[in-house]
Amino acid sequence: MLDVLIRHGHLIDGTGNPWVRADVGIVNGRVANVGFLREESARRIIDASGLYVCPGLIDMHAHSDVQLLAHPEWEVKLAQGVTVEVIGQDGLGVAPLSDGIVDSLRQQLKAWNGDPPQVDWSWRSMGEYLARFDGHVSPNVACLVGHGTVRMQVMGMDDRGPSDGELRQMQAIVGQAMSDGAVGLSAGLTYAPAVYSNDDELVELCEPVRQWGGYYQPHHRNYGAGALAAYAASIDIGRRAGVPVHLTHAHMSTPANRGRGPELLALVDESRVAGVDVTLDSYPYLAGNTYLHASLPKWVHTGGNSAILDRLRHPNTRRRIEAEMDTVDWSGIVLSSVSRPESRRFVGLSIADAAHGAGKASAFDFYCDLLIDDELGVGAINFIGNEENLRTILQHPAHMAGSDGIVVGDRPHPRAGGTFARYLSAYARELKLVRLEDMIRMVTGLPAQRLGVIDRGLIRPGFAADVVCFDAATVRDRATYENPRQTADGIPYVLVNGELVIDNHQHTGKTPGRALTFPRRL
Numbered sequence: 001m002l003d004v005l006i007r008h009g010h011l012i013d014g015t016g017n018p019w020v021r022a023d024v025g026i027v028n029g030r031v032a033n034v035g036f037l038r039e040e041s042a043r044r045i046i047d048a049s050g051l052y053v054c055p056g057l058i059d060m061h062a063h064s065d066v067q068l069l070a071h072p073e074w075e076v077k078l079a080q081g082v083t084v085e086v087i088g089q090d091g092l093g094v095a096p097l098s099d100g101i102v103d104s105l106r107q108q109l110k111a112w113n114g115d116p117p118q119v120d121w122s123w124r125s126m127g128e129y130l131a132r133f134d135g136h137v138s139p140n141v142a143c144l145v146g147h148g149t150v151r152m153q154v155m156g157m158d159d160r161g162p163s164d165g166e167l168r169q170m171q172a173i174v175g176q177a178m179s180d181g182a183v184g185l186s187a188g189l190t191y192a193p194a195v196y197s198n199d200d201e202l203v204e205l206c207e208p209v210r211q212w213g214g215y216y217q218p219h220h221r222n223y224g225a226g227a228l229a230a231y232a233a234s235i236d237i238g239r240r241a242g243v244p245v246h247l248t249h250a251h252m253s254t255p256a257n258r259g260r261g262p263e264l265l266a267l268v269d270e271s272r273v274a275g276v277d278v279t280l281d282s283y284p285y286l287a288g289n290t291y292l293h294a295s296l297p298k299w300v301h302t303g304g305n306s307a308i309l310d311r312l313r314h315p316n317t318r319r320r321i322e323a324e325m326d327t328v329d330w331s332g333i334v335l336s337s338v339s340r341p342e343s344r345r346f347v348g349l350s351i352a353d354a355a356h357g358a359g360k361a362s363a364f365d366f367y368c369d370l371l372i373d374d375e376l377g378v379g380a381i382n383f384i385g386n387e388e389n390l391r392t393i394l395q396h397p398a399h400m401a402g403s404d405g406i407v408v409g410d411r412p413h414p415r416a417g418g419t420f421a422r423y424l425s426a427y428a429r430e431l432k433l434v435r436l437e438d439m440i441r442m443v444t445g446l447p448a449q450r451l452g453v454i455d456r457g458l459i460r461p462g463f464a465a466d467v468v469c470f471d472a473a474t475v476r477d478r479a480t481y482e483n484p485r486q487t488a489d490g491i492p493y494v495l496v497n498g499e500l501v502i503d504n505h506q507h508t509g510k511t512p513g514r515a516l517t518f519p520r521r522l
Contacts, residue, residue, distance in 0.1 A: 002042035003027050003498060009048030009469060014055040014445035014458040016438050024053060026465040029498035029512075034461060044500070046493055048469050054440045055459050056083025056140075056466030056496065057420050058447035060281045061248050061402025063087070063112050064141075065094045070116035072137040075507050076407060079487040080420040080477075081468035083496050084140045084456065084516065086447075089248070089404075090219040091188030093146035095129030096177050097121070098153040105149065107305050111291035111337055111379035114408035127180035130515035137513040138501045140466070142451055144186040144217055145177035147205060148194040157304040159196045167204055175208035181517025183451050184214035184246075189221040189230075191294060192301030199237050206241035213452055215244040215277075225256040228263055235271045235278055244277035246450055249404050251282045252389040261392035268398060279450050281402035282393055284422045286385025287481070289336060289406055289413035292378040293371050297324045305376055312368045322364045330355070330363035332383050334481075335370075337409020339377030343370065347410045348482075351380075379409050381481070394423070395433055400447045414484040418477030421488035425476040436472060453516050469493035 004026040011022040011034070023037035033040070059077060062085035068074055077085065087093065092109060102121055106113075123129040126145060133141050150173045154166050162170065174185060185206060188194050206216050216238050220230035231247060238245030247268075252261050264280075271278045293301075293308060300311050300321060311317045331352040338344055346354040355366035370378055393399060401423055405416025420443060428439040448457020455463050468491060475490030494502035499512035 002032060002040055004044045004046065004465070004495065004500070005037060005040055005042035006046045006048050006053055006467065006469065007038070009051050009053035011459060012052055012054040012437050012440045013460070014441060016441040016445070018437055019052065024459060024467065026467070026495070026498045029465055031459055031461055031463050031465050034459060046469065048493075050471065051469045051492070052436070052472050053459070053467065053469050055444040055457055056468055056494070057081045057443040058084040058086065058451070058457065059403050059405070059420070060086050060246070060400045060447050060450070061089050061404045063089060063404065063406045066113035066116065066119055067407050068137055068139075068141070069119045069132055072511050073507050073509065074138050075487060076405075076417050076485075078138055078494050078502050078507065079491060080417075081470060081491050081494055082139060082420055083466040083468070083494065084142060086142045086144065086183070086402075086451065088144035088146050088182070089186050089217070090191060091146045091148035091186050091194045092191060093144060093149055093186065094121075095123060095126045095143065096145070096173060097124050097149070099124075101149070101152045104304050105152065107376060109291070110339060110377035111408065112406055125180055126177040126182050130181050130517060134514045136511055138507075138511050139496060139513045140516055141513065142183045142453065142516045143181070144184050145174055145182040147185055147187040147197070147202065148191055150174060150205070151193045151197065155193065157193045157302055157307070159299065159302045161198060162201060167201065170205055171208055174205050175211070178208055178212040178214055181515060182214065183516075185209045185216050187216070187218040189219060190223070191219070192298065195298045195301070199233060202237050203240045206237065206243045210241055210243045215246050215450065216241065217246045217248050219248060224254050227252060227254070227257055228260065228267065231264060231267060235267070235276055238278070239271075239274075239276045244279070244450070247278065247280040248402055249282060250280040250393060251385060252393065253286070253288065253385045255384070257389065258386050259388060261389035265393065265396050268396065272398070279398045279400060279446070280393070280396070281400040282390065283402060283404050283415045283419045284390060284394070284427060285413070285415050286387060286390070287381045287383045287413065288385070289379065289381045289404065289415070291376070292335070292367070292380040293376050295325070295328065297321060308376065309372055312372050318368055321368075325364065330367070334381045334383070335378065336381050336411045336413060337379035338370075339374040343374055344410060346370070379406065379412070381413055391427070391431070391433055394427060399442060400450065401443045411481070412484050414477070414479035414481055417479035417484060417487060421475055421477040421490070424470070424472070429472060429475075451516070456516070465495055465498035467495040
């Protein structure tokens with residue numbers, strides 16, 4: 001007898017092939033049969049008439065490293081059909097750790113992760129961290145090892161290159177993390193301490209990644225006028241190291257890049273012809289989101305959080321920082337999260353408006369004072385995107401989806417709650433920029449291939465039963481900048497490892513998720 005039988009659905013298998021009418025039978029967490037199964041009996045039968053049935057969706061850029069442990073049901077993503085979260089992004093993952101960096105890393109990433117009291121940060125190795133997820137959360141996770149976190153353990157927040165011994169030490173940490181189950185190396189090259197590294201260092205740290213069959217995922221060095229050169233440099237690191245490169249949040253935003261989406265895609269195509277395995281992801285929004293102090297000049301970050309706060313307090317140093325940030329448009333940066341209750345009145349306001357409301361003559365001084373008062377725990381949304389580039393890039397066959405979603409704060413970016421439903425509704429159904437089957441491939445089969453997860457991303461006998469049933473006519477994102485916590489519509493059933501976690505639009509409370517570790521287990 002089957003555990004679950006999904007009948008009468010339009011099956012989109014994740015390959016990009018046209019849909020077919022087929023039933024799906026599930027036993028012991030795996031797809032048992034696909035085809036005409038009307039005579040089969042099952043403990044649970046789902047009538048998928050009028051629905052599409054596809055593999056579980058994969059978020060290639062998630063920031064659920066800590067919040068998922070605090071909120072294991074993770075309805076924000078499961079309501080969109082996401083069954084795999086790829087975490088450890090932007091070089092600043094939370095594993096592996098050493099005792100000496102835990103407190104400073106928690107403070108640095110507070111605007112990404114929050115600091116939920118129910119999460120015990122006692123893990124140190126990647127293996128110990130991944131074990132926190134198995135059977136304790138609703139979705140699956142795959143994890144990258146963060147270059148910045150590794151560098152912090154060995155070199156602190158120093159603005160210098162590593163010695164040979166330090167480089168070997170960092171290689172050993174990366175190698176152990178890969179052995180423990182990481183899928184690759186992430187880098188955040190505009191964030192401290194990775195901003196102090198050079199490309200040679202990254203090539204060396206990709207060596208254990210190559211040995212384990214992983215990939216390199218950089219947040220590259222420049223998102224403004226130098227973005228294309230920064231993408232090229234990232235690809236060259238992969239070429240030199242012999243590893244695949246996944247260009248994350250590759251949206252070509254900022255006014256300087258308007259209309260340059262085709263240039264990025266030409267670079268990707270030329271690199272692939274030359275033998276470099278390059279893929280990319282983006283999110284379907286025109287605003288970015290990160291912690292507010294990321295915009296400080298890189299020298300301000302040297303020495304870590306306490307040193308940053310001291311520099312912001314020192315009048316002469318503050319004036320030097322102001323001079324270097326004189327081109328910032330404070331009206332385009334909107335506060336999304338704060339640490340102190342007293343600062344919550346500013347959430348949802350631009351820094352310019354918040355400064356005015358606080359009676360401050362200078363938006364820059366308000367910015368500095370807020371960072372001091374909230375001990376750097378401030379998140380912000382920056383409206384810099386370009387719809388033309390977004391539409392161009394998402395149509396490329398090597399493109400995937402990555403929400404870059406952060407859920408902390410009173411007004412987080414809506415991309416956490418809307419990315420996947422928005423791709424399916426606005427860009428596939430309404431604008432018809434890609435076929436529905438190709439959009440599903442973009443968020444299922446293709447990312448599973450990038451991750452090297454050999455039993456997910458497709459609906460085939462023997463594969464893990466991560467399965468989604470959705471209504472192509474009604475699926476839609478409801479999260480907005482004003483109300484970002486509204487969950488998506490149109491996805492009544494989601495299964496993770498054969499267990500229903502969304503049943504008739506309701507979360508079941510089940511937590512069948514697991515860490516997808518290396519070597520990839522069947």
